[in-house]
Amino acid sequence: xxxxxxxxxxxxxxxxxxxxxxxTHVGLTMISLVLAIIIAVPLGIWISRKPKFAGGVLGxxxxxxTIPSIALLGILIPVLGIGPKPAIFALFLYALLPIVRNTYxxxxxxxxxxxxxxxxxxxxxxxxxxxVELPLSFSVIMAGVRTATVINVGxxxxxxxxxxxxxxxxxxxGIALNNTNMILAGAIPAALxxxxxxxxxxxxQRFRLKKVVLWKAALPVxxxxxxxxxxxxxxxxxxxxxxxxxxxxGREDGYIGLKSLYHLDMETVVISDAVMYKxxxxxxxxxxxxxxxxxRLKAYSLITLEDDLKLFPAYxxxxxxxxxxxMKFPGLEAVLDQLSGKISEAVMTGMNYKVDxxxxxxxxxxxDFMVANNLxxxxxxxxxxGVAAPTVRIGSKIFGEQYILAQIYRILILGNTxxxxxxxxxxxxxKICFDALQNKQIDFxxxxxxxxxxxxxxxxxxxxxxxxTDIPAMKSYLDREFHEKxxxxxxxxxxxxxxxxxxxxxxxxxxxxxxxxxxxxxQIKN
Amino acid sequence: xxKVENLVKYFNDEAAVNQVSFEIAxxxxxxxxxxxxxxxxxxxRMINRLLEPDSGRVWIQGxxxxxxxxxxxxRGIGYxxxxxxxxxxxxxxxxxxxxxxxxxxKEDAIRARTFELLEKLQLPVQLAGLYPQNLSGGQQQRxxxxxxxxxxPPVLLMDEPFGALDALTRRDxxxxxxxxxxxxxxxxxxVTHDVQEAFELGDRICLMDKxxxxxIGTAMELLFKPANAFVRSFFNDQRTQLEFKTVMLxxxxxxxxxxxxxxxxxxxENRSDTDAGIPALSDILTAxxxxxxx
Numbered sequence: 001x002x003x004x005x006x007x008x009x010x011x012x013x014x015x016x017x018x019x020x021x022x023x024t025h026v027g028l029t030m031i032s033l034v035l036a037i038i039i040a041v042p043l044g045i046w047i048s049r050k051p052k053f054a055g056g057v058l059g060x061x062x063x064x065x066t067i068p069s070i071a072l073l074g075i076l077i078p079v080l081g082i083g084p085k086p087a088i089f090a091l092f093l094y095a096l097l098p099i100v101r102n103t104y105x106x107x108x109x110x111x112x113x114x115x116x117x118x119x120x121x122x123x124x125x126x127x128x129x130x131x132v133e134l135p136l137s138f139s140v141i142m143a144g145v146r147t148a149t150v151i152n153v154g155x156x157x158x159x160x161x162x163x164x165x166x167x168x169x170x171x172x173x174g175i176a177l178n179n180t181n182m183i184l185a186g187a188i189p190a191a192l193x194x195x196x197x198x199x200x201x202x203x204x205q206r207f208r209l210k211k212v213v214l215w216k217a218a219l220p221v222x223x224x225x226x227x228x229x230x231x232x233x234x235x236x237x238x239x240x241x242x243x244x245x246x247x248x249x250g251r252e253d254g255y256i257g258l259k260s261l262y263h264l265d266m267e268t269v270v271i272s273d274a275v276m277y278k279x280x281x282x283x284x285x286x287x288x289x290x291x292x293x294x295x296r297l298k299a300y301s302l303i304t305l306e307d308d309l310k311l312f313p314a315y316x317x318x319x320x321x322x323x324x325x326x327m328k329f330p331g332l333e334a335v336l337d338q339l340s341g342k343i344s345e346a347v348m349t350g351m352n353y354k355v356d357x358x359x360x361x362x363x364x365x366x367x368d369f370m371v372a373n374n375l376x377x378x379x380x381x382x383x384x385x386g387v388a389a390p391t392v393r394i395g396s397k398i399f400g401e402q403y404i405l406a407q408i409y410r411i412l413i414l415g416n417t418x419x420x421x422x423x424x425x426x427x428x429x430x431k432i433c434f435d436a437l438q439n440k441q442i443d444f445x446x447x448x449x450x451x452x453x454x455x456x457x458x459x460x461x462x463x464x465x466x467x468x469t470d471i472p473a474m475k476s477y478l479d480r481e482f483h484e485k486x487x488x489x490x491x492x493x494x495x496x497x498x499x500x501x502x503x504x505x506x507x508x509x510x511x512x513x514x515x516x517x518x519x520x521x522x523q524i525k526n
Numbered sequence: 527x528x529k530v531e532n533l534v535k536y537f538n539d540e541a542a543v544n545q546v547s548f549e550i551a552x553x554x555x556x557x558x559x560x561x562x563x564x565x566x567x568x569x570x571r572m573i574n575r576l577l578e579p580d581s582g583r584v585w586i587q588g589x590x591x592x593x594x595x596x597x598x599x600x601r602g603i604g605y606x607x608x609x610x611x612x613x614x615x616x617x618x619x620x621x622x623x624x625x626x627x628x629x630x631x632k633e634d635a636i637r638a639r640t641f642e643l644l645e646k647l648q649l650p651v652q653l654a655g656l657y658p659q660n661l662s663g664g665q666q667q668r669x670x671x672x673x674x675x676x677x678x679p680p681v682l683l684m685d686e687p688f689g690a691l692d693a694l695t696r697r698d699x700x701x702x703x704x705x706x707x708x709x710x711x712x713x714x715x716x717v718t719h720d721v722q723e724a725f726e727l728g729d730r731i732c733l734m735d736k737x738x739x740x741x742i743g744t745a746m747e748l749l750f751k752p753a754n755a756f757v758r759s760f761f762n763d764q765r766t767q768l769e770f771k772t773v774m775l776x777x778x779x780x781x782x783x784x785x786x787x788x789x790x791x792x793x794x795e796n797r798s799d800t801d802a803g804i805p806a807l808s809d810i811l812t813a814x815x816x817x818x819x820x
Contacts (some may be wrong), residue, residue, distance in 0.1 A: 117611025119576055120683075121624050121673070122601030208615055317680050 009091045010181040018170070023190050025166040028084060028159055029152045032091030036148060037438055040096050041141065044103025054104060061097035069094070069158050070274075077162060077275055082243070087156070087164035097146035102144025105329035106137025134211035142205035146198050153194040157186070163269030163279070164245055173270070176247030186281065219513040240524060242502075243271040243285035251424040253468075253500065254289065257311045277302070280366075280505060287520065292345055293401060295352030303509055304345075304501035310469040310518040311449040315421075317343075317405070319491040321444035321451070322437060326489065327395070329392060329443075333491060335416045336444075339408065342373060348401065348496040356401040362400065366407030377415030391420040395433050395442035398426045401498065405446040428434055430455050437499045438486060448498055449478055449490070457481050527552040527713040528573065528681060533582035535568055542568045544581070544737040552680075555714040556742075558727030559721065565737035566717045573715065574600050586681060601628055604674035604712070608686035610666040612658035612673070619654040620733055622673045629676065629677060636676075643672040648709060664695045669766070675708055682709070684716040688723065698723065700726060725768055733757055750818070770794065776804045778813035790814055 011018060031363055067075075069090065076086035102393040110133050118132040130284060134141075160168025170186030173179070179364070248254040249270055258264040271279060279285045281300035290297070292304050319336050326333055344352075354360045368485035382389075394409050396402035403425050412420045424442050427433045436442045453467065453474065454461065467474040475490075482488040502517055514520050528550040535543040550556045558566035561636040571577040573584050575596040584591045597758040609725055612621050617641055626636045638803045644651055658666055669690065674682060688696045700723065703709065718724050724731050725745045732742045740760075749769055752758040761768055770791035775784040784804065793810060805813075 113607060113609045113611045114613060116605050117605070118574065118613070118624075119597075120574060120600055120605035120607065120611070122599075122628050123624075124597040124598045127628070132615075136613075208613060210620065325742075496722060 007184055009121060009179045010185055014170075014185060016335045018185060020187075020188065021165060021167050022193070024164075025153070025156055025159075025190065025193060026093060028087055028151065028164060028166055031192075032088045032152055032156075033095055033145070033149055035088070035092045036095030036099055037145060037221070039092075039369035040099035040144075041103050043096075044100045044141075045107060045369055047100070048107035049486070058097070058101055058104070061100050064093045065097045065148070067093075069155050070161065070272075073158060074275060076330045077284075078279060078282065078340045081282070082163040082271060082275070082279045083269070084164045086162055087159035087166075091152045091155055091159075094151055098144040098147040098151070099141070100144075102147075103141050105141030106144075107133055109140065131211040134212045135193075138209045138212075140204050140209070142201060146201045146205070147200060149197050150194050153197060154192060157190055158409070160246065160270050160333055161272035162275055163271040165270070169246060169249075169270045173246035174249045174270070176245065177250045179250070182250070190505055199476050204205050234316070240286040240520075241284075242266050242268045242287040242289075243276050243279055244268055244289045245276065246394070247275050248500065250287040253312055258502075258517070261309050261311050262517050262521050264517065264524070266520075266524050275335045278504065283505070287506060288503050290501060290503050291498055293348040293352055293496055293498045295349060295354070295356040295400070296354040297349050297503065299357045301506045303506050304503050305509070305514065305520060306373050306503065306516040307499075308518050311517070312500040313453065313464075313468050314471050314474065314497055315448040315450035316493040316497050317348075317446050317448050317495075318448040318493040319444050320362050320437065321489050321491060322440070323483070323487045325392075326445040327417060328390065329417070331417060332392065332413070332419070335412055336409065337492045338375060338412060338416070342368075342375070343495045345496040345498075348498070351404050352401050355404060362407050366404050366411060369404075369408060370411050374413065379411075379414035380418055380421075389418045389420050391422050392444075393422045393424055393442045395427050395436055395445035396425040397430065397433055397445070400427055402446055405494070409446075436486070444491075446494070447490075449474065449493075450492070450499060452478055452482070457485075527554070527587060528715065529585040530569070531585075532571065532584050533569060533572055533579045534571060535565075535577060541737045543572070543579075546734075546737075546739055548739065548742055550713055550715060551808060552713055553711050555727060555729045556711075557715065557724040557729075558717045558734060559719070559724040559730045559731050561719060562735035566734050566736045567685055568716060568718075568737075569706065569734070570685055570717050574603050574605060574683055576600075576654065597628075598818070600623055601677070602679050602681070604679040606670050606674045606683035606684040606687045608689040609672040610658070612666060612670060612692065614658055615657050617657055618649075618661070618669050621658065621669060622676055624673060625677050631677075639676055640672075643675060646706065646812070647672050648702070664699055665698050667691060667699060671703075678708075680711075680713060682712045682714045684714060686718055687716065688720075689718070696723075720773075721764060721768065733760060735760075737815075738786055746777075758793050767791070769814075773814060773817060775804070775810070778810065778817055 022216055033126075043057060046055050054283060072090045076089055081090060082084040114132060114136070115128060118128045123131060156166050157168035157171055159166045159170050167186040167190045170182050171190070174182030174184075174186065244255055249268070250256070255268065269285075271285070271288075275289065276285070276288045277294070277296040280288045280302060290302075290304075297304065298303070321333075321336075347369075351365050354365045355362055367376070392413055394406045396406035406423045406425050410423055413421050415420055424436070427436055427442075427445070430447075433442075433445050433447070434456060437445060453464070457478075459467075459477075463477075466479055476482065479490055482490060502520065504514060504520075509515070512523055514523055530549070531547050533543050534541065546565070546569055548556065558569060560566045568577060572579045572582075573586075573591070575591060586599075586603070612767060613624070616624070622640050622643065623636045626639065640654065641651060644654065647673070649665060649668055651709040653665065653669075655662065658669065661669065667690070671687070674684075688699060691699065704727065716727060728745070730742060730744055731748055733740045733748060735756055741748055741757045743751070745768070748757060749765070749772055771789050773790050774786075775788050775790065775793060776786055778784075778790070782805075788804075790810060793804060794807075
């Protein structure tokens with residue numbers, strides 16, 4: 001019940017947004033559907049006249065249907081940009097198959113005797129089509145339209161990934177923020193919409209058509225299409241446009257904070273992380289939310305804006321190690337601290353770029369870095385005879401940056417100590433890594449201070465707010481809490497800060513003289 | 527009225543219709559008779575250009591049909607189909623009104639003609655608002671006939687018009703058909719595989735096989751002067767009955783005082799000795815044997 005009351009409160013709170021998202025959703029669905037009908041019905045008529053093309057046309061439409069929706073949207077972005085255009089086009093493609101196939105099936109199914117009679121009475125081929133064939137296959141064609149409608153209402157949720165809006169904004173925002181109410185606020189209206197549109201069309205399907213009069217049929221369709229365009233978000237562009245992930249939109253240390261702390265008030269669209277960077281490169285977006293060491297920053301010539309009012313908490317990378325490990329491996333701490341301050345954000349971004357974009361192996365990138373920074377020493381020879389040296393086990397999470405760091409530490413330990421090293425990379429997320437550390441399955445792994453604070457310690461809001469701008473205070477809070485609660489120690493920071501950041505294209509930022517988020521706010525105010 | 531000259535139609539390199547020629551006089555009823563696949567329906571469909579011949583020509587009322595717009599040509603030709611071919615999404619009245627609407631008749635003219643035809647074909651007026659699937663087979667066939675007669679076309683093409691009906695209904699509707707005033711002045715080309723029907727309705731019969739005409743002539747000619755072995759054997763199954771039905775008393779007793787238009791069959795079927803002017807049964811049978819020997 002608590003969930004229920006929360007849900008309705010959420011709906012009430014967000015009713016304006018919900019309404020506009022629903023209208024956008026209807027708009028996307030209807031426009032694509034109408035376009036699909038305009039193309040698919042004549043196409044279906046054509047292949048019913050030329051059966052040798054039927055297999056080919058239905059085959060192509062079928063293949064289009066099997067392209068995963070996210071992939072299709074991704075393919076369309078370089079061509080059509082972001083926003084409603086590629087979304088409508090993708091939905092249009094998905095609606096083609098059911099309508100073409102049902103038009104074809106419907107027309108093929110009209111009794112040849114009846115068609116023969118119509119011709120024999122002296123109807124010309126258009127009269128046969130509009131007075132006999134289309135009216136008789138109308139209910140089959142409408143069944144195809146209904147299928148297409150239901151598919152489109154569903155797929156249109158994905159439009160939120162490419163800044164086209166719709167109920168997907170709530171759904172994906174809710175998933176990213178683990179907010180059930182938000183998910184339901186998107187999912188339930190979408191489901192109701194599908195049921196409602198299907199019901200309306202089922203009523204239409206029952207009409208017994210005597211004939212299809214082209215202009216009478218076309219008029220409502222045209223009106224509907226025009227009105228649907230009205231429902232879509234207004235034209236993008238003009239001023240600076242920001243694209244944020246659904247998660248960033250809903251976070252206190254995201255867009256909400258930007259608005260309250262910086263009073264940043266700019267035109268925003270919701271977009272998926274997967275296409276956001278490309279959209280920024282291709283000038284569809286001017287400002288995006290991202291991670292400050294993401295390799296794509298370098299790949300797409302983006303720069304991060306300085307967070308001059310310290311909205312985003314520090315996510316400084318540092319080895320997180322069990323205190324008993326430090327006892328067991330004397331001298332290890334000093335060796336690990338050799339890396340302290342050596343990797344700046346630019347350097348880390350560069351290495352991520354090599355791994356994520358250039359597909360180099362983390363081992364090679366790590367080795368190159370060590371050599372270039374004079375940190376590389378040949379691994380010490382394994383002692384023969386005697387007792388085997390103990391093994392240090394290094395963990396890492398499942399993304400490129402952590403793989404690189406684990407390799408760097410491996411080279412460092414092998415070159416400077418007699419210990420053996422085992423890397424356990426790809427340990428899923430924070431929770432898995434942290435549990436492995438506590439359960440003594442690994443000895444240390446690189447962690448970020450912000451993550452340690454928000455994911456592991458989860459302090460109350462007041463504490464969070466107090467620590468946000470005060471890095472030394474946060475450091476001592478973390479050191480104390482981890483020592484007392486878990487017997488863990490944060491070693492010296494590696495140097496870079498992998499945090500949320502706003503990003504812009506390098507040349508645009510330079511042109512507008514924007515270096516900080518405050519600069520951005522001022523630029524928009526003018 | 528209708529003249530067909532050297533029609534040829536190939537389907538997949540096989541001649542479905544080969545060098546077919548015939549003429550139909552005004553108000554004549556010519557029946558194309560033959561088994562399935564003999565080319566009779568193909569021939570009929572080339573006359574209103576539902577099929578285009580590979581070669582050969584057709585004239586209707588002296589006009590070469592290949593020079594006319596096919597749709598306009600068909601509006602002037604009544605067409606009755608085997609499975610009635612009524613439009614399932616139209617009511618009876620709407621079905622009947624199809625051709626006059628194509629010809630832009632006025633609504634009240636259409637209505638008047640519809641009721642006239644319903645009455646002539648003994649269809650209750652209430653049927654006008656029903657859909658074809660709610661009618662009996664006989665009613666559907668009558669509606670199909672009414673539709674073809676609406677604009678009073680001089681020429682009627684009928685493709686197995688009674689083919690979908692049960693034997694009893696068939697006989698009744700055939701009887702009506704023969705008596706229907708509207709049809710008496712029409713030039714009719716009818717396709718059937720039913721020999722009885724052909725003999726009953728055709729002024730002349732055109733017997734076809736393998737796309738070619740075997741013989742054209744009256745029933746009498748086909749029975750008693752077969753052109754070849756095929757024609758002779760074609761009627762063997764029902765020969766006696768056909769002969770009895772075809773030969774009239776007036777053929778047997780030329781100049782005698784016998785009633786006209788009474789066949790030997792009728793006499794045998796409805797015989798009662800009180801009938802005046804009908805010769806004794808033995809006399810008829812003797813005369814019949816003599817007639818056959820001629």
